[in-house]
Amino acid sequence: MAEEQQGQGSSDASSAGGPVAVDVSPGVVQPGLFPDDSVPDDLEGYRVPIACQVAGITYRQLDYWARTGLVQPTIRNAAGSGSQRLYSFKDILVLKIVKRLLDTGISLQNIRVAVEHLRKRGVEDLANITLFSDGATVYECTSPEEVVDLLQGGQGVFGIAVSGAMRELTGKIAEFPAERADEAEALPLHDELATRRRNRTRKIG
Template sequence: MSPGAEAALPQSEIADELVGYRGPTACQIAGITYRQLDYWARTSLVVPSIRSAAGSGSQRLYSFKDILVLKIVKRLLDTGISLQNIRVAVDHLRGRGVDDLAEITLFSDGVSVYECTSAEEVVDLLQGGQGVFGIAVSGAMKELSGSIADFPAETAVDGHAIDTPEDELAGRRKARAKRRIG
């Protein structure tokens, strides 16, 4: 099937793992700066799973799961966890599917990050008497699911984006160009 033919597929028939968000959009959704996103991608903390940057002018494309992990990293950083410990937590989360992540709550005592998947584990973690905070990944996922629909997505096939406008302004430019030609 040619790239043009894939562009004709209805959005519902395109696999979720091909739908992604460009860097600036991922930043907006996750609540981080582009500088953070770029650094985390270059140091392999959170790399885009749909498409990596491949030279000047190419755009990274982040999946829903990537943006969820970006949001979790941001929250862990905001609570004072070291980037080294965050890296260990992210490496642990990376192998999980989105559905598995929805079942996890992350806890920390400000130094370490703990995973909790049941009420019994929560009790065990809290019995030590140290103050901890938790990030319910499912809560972050629900928040992300609600807000991500407001942002432009594009679909990649074989590492190349199907022709979709990046944003409203790009759509207007494209329409104006068509009017000039036609």
């Protein structure tokens, strides 16, 4: 049965029609998703301009989603002046999915629930997921049988094959440089000068 992701919680899923827990074993990465058939490095990330361009969103959207906790960078978050967010491949994939869900009219409340669910999955598992929605609720399908069951119940109006979004993302992101999380980030010159001025002021006072 397809897993339902809604904004309302439920203590009894079967009686209240809430989310139904589905035990999904880790899947196998679909052939052709990545050029060398390997999962992207979890320690490599992309800066904000690249994440925006590849995911097809604006900086304002990305910044708002990060500040409100909808989609935050897992490689490196902004921490003070001069720091740069770094988004992983999976982060940008989720950004792309959020954009598509928003474009179809899904509320941020239900998108937030879906994102929390997707965060718990590895890239390998995400490749085997298809998201469907009837405009109000997001459903997750992990097999052809679940897709058929959902469509026969009249619950799916449109669908997003995560593997398709992943393949599209892989092709685009290969054109851009990635940075490792353990690489030291240079302090911008203007920030360094400002720090020196503050220190000099303290000494004089």
